[in-house]
Amino acid sequence: MKSLIIHETKKEKESLEYILxxxxxxxxxxxxxxxxxxxxxxxxxxxxxxxxxxxxxxVIGRGDNKxxxxxxxxxxxxxxTSNLLVKAVLFxxxxxxxxGIIRIEKNAQKSDAYQKNENLLLSGDxxxxxxxxxxxxxxxxxxxxxxxxxxLNEDQLWYLASRGIARSVAAQxxxxxxxxxxxxxxxxxxxxxxxxxxxxxxx
Amino acid sequence: xxxxxxxxxxKPENYVFKSKIGLDQGVVENISARKNxxxxxxxxxxxxxxxxxxxxxxxxxxxxxxxxxxxxxxxISPTDKKVSRWEDLPEEIRDTYDRIxxxxxxxxxxSGVSAQYESEVVYKSINAALQKKGVVFLDxxxxxxxxxxxxxxxxxxxxxxxxxxxxALNSSVWSGGSFVYVPVGVHVDLPLQAYFRIxxxxxxxxxxxxxxxxxxxxxxxxxxxxxxxxxxxxxHSAVVEIIVKKGARVxxxxxxxxxxxxxxxxxKRARVEEEGVMEWVDxxxxxxxxxxxxxxxxxxxxxxxxxLSIAYAGAGQHQDVGxxxxxxxxxxTSRIISKSxxxxxxxxxxxxxxxxxxxxxxSKSKVVCDALLLDEASRSDTYPTMKIDEQDVTIEHxxxxxxxxxxxxxxxxxxxxxxxQAESMIVNGFIEPIVKELxxxxxxxxxxxxxxxxxxxxx
Numbered sequence: 001m002k003s004l005i006i007h008e009t010k011k012e013k014e015s016l017e018y019i020l021x022x023x024x025x026x027x028x029x030x031x032x033x034x035x036x037x038x039x040x041x042x043x044x045x046x047x048x049x050x051x052x053x054x055x056x057x058x059v060i061g062r063g064d065n066k067x068x069x070x071x072x073x074x075x076x077x078x079x080x081t082s083n084l085l086v087k088a089v090l091f092x093x094x095x096x097x098x099x100g101i102i103r104i105e106k107n108a109q110k111s112d113a114y115q116k117n118e119n120l121l122l123s124g125d126x127x128x129x130x131x132x133x134x135x136x137x138x139x140x141x142x143x144x145x146x147x148x149x150x151x152l153n154e155d156q157l158w159y160l161a162s163r164g165i166a167r168s169v170a171a172q173x174x175x176x177x178x179x180x181x182x183x184x185x186x187x188x189x190x191x192x193x194x195x196x197x198x199x200x201x202x203x
Numbered sequence: 204x205x206x207x208x209x210x211x212x213x214k215p216e217n218y219v220f221k222s223k224i225g226l227d228q229g230v231v232e233n234i235s236a237r238k239n240x241x242x243x244x245x246x247x248x249x250x251x252x253x254x255x256x257x258x259x260x261x262x263x264x265x266x267x268x269x270x271x272x273x274x275x276x277x278x279i280s281p282t283d284k285k286v287s288r289w290e291d292l293p294e295e296i297r298d299t300y301d302r303i304x305x306x307x308x309x310x311x312x313x314s315g316v317s318a319q320y321e322s323e324v325v326y327k328s329i330n331a332a333l334q335k336k337g338v339v340f341l342d343x344x345x346x347x348x349x350x351x352x353x354x355x356x357x358x359x360x361x362x363x364x365x366x367x368x369x370x371a372l373n374s375s376v377w378s379g380g381s382f383v384y385v386p387v388g389v390h391v392d393l394p395l396q397a398y399f400r401i402x403x404x405x406x407x408x409x410x411x412x413x414x415x416x417x418x419x420x421x422x423x424x425x426x427x428x429x430x431x432x433x434x435x436x437x438x439h440s441a442v443v444e445i446i447v448k449k450g451a452r453v454x455x456x457x458x459x460x461x462x463x464x465x466x467x468x469x470x471k472r473a474r475v476e477e478e479g480v481m482e483w484v485d486x487x488x489x490x491x492x493x494x495x496x497x498x499x500x501x502x503x504x505x506x507x508x509x510x511l512s513i514a515y516a517g518a519g520q521h522q523d524v525g526x527x528x529x530x531x532x533x534x535x536t537s538r539i540i541s542k543s544x545x546x547x548x549x550x551x552x553x554x555x556x557x558x559x560x561x562x563x564x565x566s567k568s569k570v571v572c573d574a575l576l577l578d579e580a581s582r583s584d585t586y587p588t589m590k591i592d593e594q595d596v597t598i599e600h601x602x603x604x605x606x607x608x609x610x611x612x613x614x615x616x617x618x619x620x621x622x623x624q625a626e627s628m629i630v631n632g633f634i635e636p637i638v639k640e641l642x643x644x645x646x647x648x649x650x651x652x653x654x655x656x657x658x659x660x661x662x
Contacts, residue, residue, distance in 0.1 A: 106579070121594040124561075128592075132600070134585040139576035139606040146601040149591050 022048030061094025251374030346382025380410030477503030516549030
């Protein structure tokens with residue numbers, strides 16, 4: 001079974017849990033962009049051999065938004081795969097906290113897990129907290145995670161300026177590009193467009 | 204051969220003074236009185252004791268519940284007077300040191316030896332050239348006696364007793380450790396070295412080290428531990444405070460190989476001022492549980508902190524180690540590299556913090572954690588935390604967890620190298636980037652220890 005879920009957060013507090021049985025595949029896209037405070041907890045359990053999940057989180061924080069995303073990738077069966085990418089762009093005094101854990105249980109041999117959090121700060125008053133954790137209880141696995149936080153690349157802005165593009169427009173292009181690298185992981189074109197539209201409404 | 208422990212020998216206990224078992228105000232006052240301390244230090248100890256009682260045990264990290272604070276000797280002094288010549292040491296103590304090779308090392312590499320047998324530094328020799336430069340290298344008790352003003356100014360200034368429960372414990376019962384003072388502009392070319400041993404059943408060791416590097420100075424301090432085996436649990440809880448002044452550089456290297464029943468709970472922190480550089484090189488082998496997170500507080504512009512660590516956990520061991528970099532000034536940089544190895548059901552955890560305060564513009568931090576799991580029963584955790592309250596920064600963290608590559612193993616075996624040897628070659632290659640930062644004799648010893656541990660896994 002193969003499925004794609006686009007989940008746009010509209011409530012302040014949400015708890016989502018997905019259980020993936022044998023050979024099932026899920027792509028979950030989480031979008032938090034409606035300038036609200038949000039506290040989202042996502043749990044994915046890979047309980048059947050060969051199950052695989054792809055989680056994409058896209059966050060835009062504005063004003064004094066306080067956004068928290070907590071994810072759990074729990075590998076309970078062998079040969080399971082999970083990929084996670086959470087990208088946040090923060091304006092104004094927005095606060096974003098990402099907490100995530102990959103847990104590979106004893107019997108989940110030959111699993112492959114990935115977790116990445118990238119944050120782009122567009123204001124000096126924005127705050128980021130990133131806690132990407134790993135708990136690996138067996139050895140025959142591939143498991144990697146990463147986290148980066150920074151501001152817009154000055155070289156790229158300068159390049160665009162040298163081509164006559166105003167700084168505000170250039171910044172917008174770079175932010176689009178920042179999200180686009182995550183959207184590119186979705187294969188369905190219609191869904192891609194839908195996600196871009198949701199993001200555009202907020203920008 | 205699960206308990207292959209190279210230095211598994213014990214000397215009969217022959218102590219001059221041993222405080223009564225357990226901890227109360229009387230014990231602390233007794234320690235202070237025996238050392239003829241000034242009132243401020245006695246007050247400091249008693250205040251810390253009250254904080255120790257108030258503070259709860261940390262709820263994160265390893266399992267600390269088996270520690271029975273009422274079943275520990277908090278102070279033992281092995282000999283009454285200090286000696287500065289090797290020949291003057293009691294034969295028994297000399298013999299212990301011969302077995303871990305200190306005199307040899309001293310002849311070849313060291314500019315000063317401060318060997319801690321139990322709670323006090325008993326043997327000390329300082330290169331005359333160092334003394335001439337004005338470098339002070341004393342045990343902490345002598346430092347307090349001879350340089351009370353400097354000690355009073357800095358003692359507890361980087362790690363206040365209330366920092367955590369074990370810092371409070373150390374502050375109330377501390378004994379031994381080193382006091383190092385490097386004057387303005389002085390470069391100490393050879394590493395200063397101190398060895399620590401625990402040799403009494405149920406004895407805690409609470410050494411306290413204070414290093415002050417004045418403007419533009421440089422020092423490399425090396426500390427190594429090999430402790431004998433015990434039947435009951437031992438507690439080691441040290442505090443190391445380092446002050447790196449403007450443009451100074453301090454490197455602090457530790458190789459610890461506690462026996463498998465020691466709780467090693469250490470607080471290490473450095474305050475780094477403008478353009479100062481602090482480097483922690485930390486190797487953790489052995490012990491039952493180690494909780495240690497060397498920290499750098501970057502307070503001045505362009506201050507830099509570097510933390511390199513290796514952790515090895517075998518059967519029944521938990522290494523909960525990591526690093527902390529706190530950026531408080533502009534253009535500060537930090538780099539953390541952690542390598543961990545788990546085998547035979549051992550558990551290694553990386554626990555770290557990178558924090559950037561508002562105003563620490565153009566700060567950069569990079570954290571790389573690599574973990575190697577040698578069998579199905581072992582475990583590896585990574586718990587990094589990043590708190591960023593400044594926009595103009597570059598913060599990166601990455602971690603990987605893997606096993607020994609089948610291809611690498613196959614290649615080496617195809618060249619006629621046995622499996623065990625191939626595995627230890629791969630493990631030694633894995634930690635090589637950090638081992639090459641160690642002084643030569645430590646690098647050799649570490650490689651040998653890893654090899655010993657790996658061989659233990661076959662038998």
